[in-house]
Amino acid sequence: MVSVVTIADVKLALFLPEPATAAIDARVTMVTAQATDRIARHLADTPDSWDPAWTPATAPARVQRAVILLAGHYYKHVDGADAAGDDDVVWAAVTRLLVTDRDPVVA
DSSP: OOOSSOHHHHHHHTTOOSSOOHHHHHHHHHHHHHHHHHHHHHHTTSTTSOOTTOOTTTSOHHHHHHHHHHHHHHHHTTTOTTOHHHHHHHHHHHHHHHGGGSOTTTO
16 A cells, blocks of 8 residues: 655654654654555545545545654554553544544444
């Protein structure tokens, strides 16, 4: 699956230094792919809310922001430790961003 955000945009949002090490780039790439997949599955319940052909140039800003929020959460909590409280906050923010894309019966 092609990500709807660039790795550079995720690193900028996470205030990561440039140039980043290969390990940081690999970790950001991993969490961005995971976040993209999770947001795609989150929107998959509603027809036309996720377009697999989207690119960083064509994806809606709200979808890009949701991916960046979730990627940041995954980056911070890569091992799942201490994520419980933050998880609710992050998903509340993601839901607010994407509420117009979700079927209210499913959401």
